[in-house]
Amino acid sequence: xxxxxxxxxxxxxxxxxxxxxxxxxxxxxxxxxxxxxxxxxxxxxxxxxxxxxxxxxxxxxxxxxxxxxxxxxxxxxxxxxxxxxxxxxxxxxxxxxxxxxxxxxxxxxxxxxxxxxxxxxxxxxxxxxxxxxxxxxxxxxxxxxxxxxxxxxxxxxxxxxxxxxxxxxxxxxxxxxxxxxxxxxxxxxxxxxxxxxxxxxxxxxxxxxxxxxxxxxxxxxxxxxxxxxxxxxxxxxxxxxxxxxxxxxxxxxxxxxxxxxxxxxxxxxxxxxxxxxxxxxxxxxxxxxxxxxxxxxxxxxx
Amino acid sequence: xxxxxxxxxxxxxxxxxxxxxxxxxxxxxxxxxxxxxxxxxxxxxxxxxxxxxxxxxxxxxxxxxxxxxxxxxxxxxxxxxxxxxxxxxxxxxxxxxxxxxxxxxxxxxxxxxxxxxxxxxxxxxxxxxxxxxxxxxxxxxxxxxxxxxxxxxxxxxxxxxxxxxxxxxxxxxxxxxxxxxxxxxxxxxxxxxxxxxxxxxxxxxxxxxxxxxxxxxxxxxxxxxxxxxxxxxxxxxxxxxxxxxxxxxxxxxxxxxxxxxxxxxxxxxxxxxxxxxxxxxxxxxxxxxxxxxxxxxxxxxxxxxxxxxxxxxxxxxxxxxxxxxxxxxxxxxxxxxxxxxxxxxxxxxxxxxxxxxxxxxxxxxxxxxxxxxxxxxxxxxxxxxxxxxxxxxxxxxxxxxxxxxxxxxxxxxxxxxxxxxxxxxxx
Numbered sequence: 001x002x003x004x005x006x007x008x009x010x011x012x013x014x015x016x017x018x019x020x021x022x023x024x025x026x027x028x029x030x031x032x033x034x035x036x037x038x039x040x041x042x043x044x045x046x047x048x049x050x051x052x053x054x055x056x057x058x059x060x061x062x063x064x065x066x067x068x069x070x071x072x073x074x075x076x077x078x079x080x081x082x083x084x085x086x087x088x089x090x091x092x093x094x095x096x097x098x099x100x101x102x103x104x105x106x107x108x109x110x111x112x113x114x115x116x117x118x119x120x121x122x123x124x125x126x127x128x129x130x131x132x133x134x135x136x137x138x139x140x141x142x143x144x145x146x147x148x149x150x151x152x153x154x155x156x157x158x159x160x161x162x163x164x165x166x167x168x169x170x171x172x173x174x175x176x177x178x179x180x181x182x183x184x185x186x187x188x189x190x191x192x193x194x195x196x197x198x199x200x201x202x203x204x205x206x207x208x209x210x211x212x213x214x215x216x217x218x219x220x221x222x223x224x225x226x227x228x229x230x231x232x233x234x235x236x237x238x239x240x241x242x243x244x245x246x247x248x249x250x251x252x253x254x255x256x257x258x259x260x261x262x263x264x265x266x267x268x269x270x271x272x273x274x275x276x277x278x279x280x281x282x283x284x285x286x287x288x289x290x291x292x293x294x295x296x297x298x299x300x301x302x
Numbered sequence: 303x304x305x306x307x308x309x310x311x312x313x314x315x316x317x318x319x320x321x322x323x324x325x326x327x328x329x330x331x332x333x334x335x336x337x338x339x340x341x342x343x344x345x346x347x348x349x350x351x352x353x354x355x356x357x358x359x360x361x362x363x364x365x366x367x368x369x370x371x372x373x374x375x376x377x378x379x380x381x382x383x384x385x386x387x388x389x390x391x392x393x394x395x396x397x398x399x400x401x402x403x404x405x406x407x408x409x410x411x412x413x414x415x416x417x418x419x420x421x422x423x424x425x426x427x428x429x430x431x432x433x434x435x436x437x438x439x440x441x442x443x444x445x446x447x448x449x450x451x452x453x454x455x456x457x458x459x460x461x462x463x464x465x466x467x468x469x470x471x472x473x474x475x476x477x478x479x480x481x482x483x484x485x486x487x488x489x490x491x492x493x494x495x496x497x498x499x500x501x502x503x504x505x506x507x508x509x510x511x512x513x514x515x516x517x518x519x520x521x522x523x524x525x526x527x528x529x530x531x532x533x534x535x536x537x538x539x540x541x542x543x544x545x546x547x548x549x550x551x552x553x554x555x556x557x558x559x560x561x562x563x564x565x566x567x568x569x570x571x572x573x574x575x576x577x578x579x580x581x582x583x584x585x586x587x588x589x590x591x592x593x594x595x596x597x598x599x600x601x602x603x604x605x606x607x608x609x610x611x612x613x614x615x616x617x618x619x620x621x622x623x624x625x626x627x628x629x630x631x632x633x634x635x636x637x638x639x640x641x642x643x644x645x646x647x648x649x650x651x652x653x654x655x656x657x658x659x660x661x662x663x664x665x666x667x668x669x670x671x672x673x674x675x676x677x678x679x680x681x682x683x684x685x686x687x688x689x690x691x692x693x694x695x696x697x698x699x700x701x702x703x704x705x706x707x708x709x710x711x712x713x714x715x716x717x718x719x720x721x722x723x724x725x726x727x728x729x
Binding site: 114115116118135136137138139153295297298299300 | 325329330331332333334400562566567
């Protein structure tokens with residue numbers, strides 16, 4: 001009898017005799033004094049849970065926007081169970097996290113919203129520079145475009161026009177209002193979801209064609225993205241264009257400053273899995289609706 | 303029955319690695335969505351997911367003895383007596399107005415003049431101080447060196463050319479403490495002229511008076527509730543810095559706008575506030591006429607314009623409280639102006655601001671008579687160069703250089719402003 005059949009027979013047994021879990025003693029250990037990192041031996045943590053690079057203090061409310069920098073703790077690649085989930089992450093200089101607003105929301109009718117750029121600074125948590133902009137009584141941090149500087153006025157419009165608008169760097173428009181061939185960044189995949197594509201330093205997408213009410217954008221990876229014409233994009237390239245030249249490490253210690261731990265020095269035989277692969281481009285990615293949440297996976301027990 | 307390796311003997315590939323792989327791939331099943339027959343939904347039957355019944359419901363813990371102080375919780379802001387549904391802006395000496403004087407003048411509806419007011423400018427150098435330079439140097443040494451404080455100093459930021467330098471922890475006198483010492487010493491030096499000017503005997507210094515004041519800006523209140531570091535008061539009000547001519551000219555003055563940003567962008571909203579007018583003195587007090595506000599500068603990273611903007615708003619809110627005490631709560635255009643002086647003390651110098659309140663009608667920044675504000679350049683008594691530990695002596699230690707005794711004269715002139723003896727000699 002094979003292992004597979006054995007498991008199938010056992011699954012039938014498990015399904016028919018479902019009992020509530022017996023009362024067990026749980027061992028809890030605080031990792032780094034944070035409630036987000038409890039080591040619970042009886043917990044069932046989905047292994048596809050994405051862990052970030054940083055961990056906020058319990059007193060920080062991530063839903064309440066603030067322009068003040070927030071102290072963050074590094075996870076070191078550790079998951080909620082305290083064990084390493086991602087290797088080769090750890091250490092590095094302290095970073096202060098600034099909440100970035102990737103949403104560029106403009107009025108659908110009338111004059112566009114105008115914001116003034118107060119300052120452009122280097123952000124510890126990303127390769128791109130960020131800009132402090134203000135309009136009315138509200139200040140926020142956004143991704144800075146290539147030539148953005150203090151004192152500039154940037155516009156945000158939500159109107160999809162029949163005639164293409166004249167693109168000014170730093171402005172944000174629905175992609176359907178722009179002329180073909182415009183370099184854009186901070187591209188929304190779904191309307192109102194905030195920019196997700198082309199946010200790294202020096203990157204940009206290219207608006208290549210329009211098909212009906214869908215617009216095709218070539219992403220920095222050269223793959224094409226098909227999105228609604230109402231998705232907001234920001235014109236121009238992301239700031240810090242020389243990042244790919246300045247990021248070269250002069251010594252191994254610089255990698256450690258960035259929080260990257262060393263690779264294994266053990267000689268490993270290289271297989272067909274290693275090395276650069278040149279493959280044909282994938283088919284254009286069509287984004288129509290949000291991805292459905294994967295159903296929860298129950299594991300069998302004895 | 304326990305599944306053991308012995309049991310599985312004879313099955314192909316009984317390695318633990320393969321067992322784990324098979325278990326991971328096939329040992330689970332996905333949650334299926336609840337399938338509800340439409341007929342039940344139409345009938346309005348309550349549908350309960352069976353999985354919810356299996357979940358353990360957390361029972362909220364309550365202390366065995368009610369009202370136990372060990373587990374007392376803070377009163378939420380909504381239940382406090384001063385909660386208001388309409389928020390107000392909160393201002394304090396630590397609020398940084400990003401655009402500086404342009405922003406503050408819009409809020410205060412003030413016309414800005416560079417330099418000292420004419421009346422104060424005439425007093426600069428009018429009263430000589432014997433051994434001025436020697437005394438000032440002693441006061442500076444008192445604030446910088448001759449103090450036994452061993453407080454841990456804030457970590458220094460390395461200059462760009464020595465970005466990797468690790469500064470050792472340092473102990474000494476903090477910037478706030480040295481500013482306080484210098485402030486009190488300078489006031490004492492000014493008061494030493496009482497022998498020549500007997501009216502200075504009517505001056506009083508009050509430390510940490512509470513200011514609780516507000517002004518209405520575009521139908522929303524700006525509230526300040528904090529302790530001022532020091533207020534010098536006398537028995538008579540300060541004379542106005544400018545006459546009727548200046549007030550008439552201010553009507554035509556246009557305050558530059560800062561579109562698209564509103565000048566209240568740097569304030570935070572608060573819901574717990576009271577609209578009071580308490581300048582820290584009662585009207586019946588013998589020396590209850592405020593003369594000068596003196597505050598310690600909060601941050602060394604602010605620009606001069608930002609410091610002056612903070613001074614201007616403090617003067618506005620302070621004189622607003624005085625105006626309501628003098629002329630009633632509903633005063634808009636003041637029958638007679640109220641003048642106040644402000645000194646922002648820093649470790650190496652100070653900033654002077656002079657404010658004259660003429661109107662509390664701040665909603666329309668273009669029409670009507672304006673308030674008047676004078677700001678002087680920073681008066682630097684000396685310069686402090688921080689030590690560079692990577693350099694040889696004497697650059698290794700902190701140094702005090704570029705002493706300028708003449709920088710004290712504007713401070714003295716501001717203190718002596720309003721003295722009847724000087725006013726009569728001038729006339």
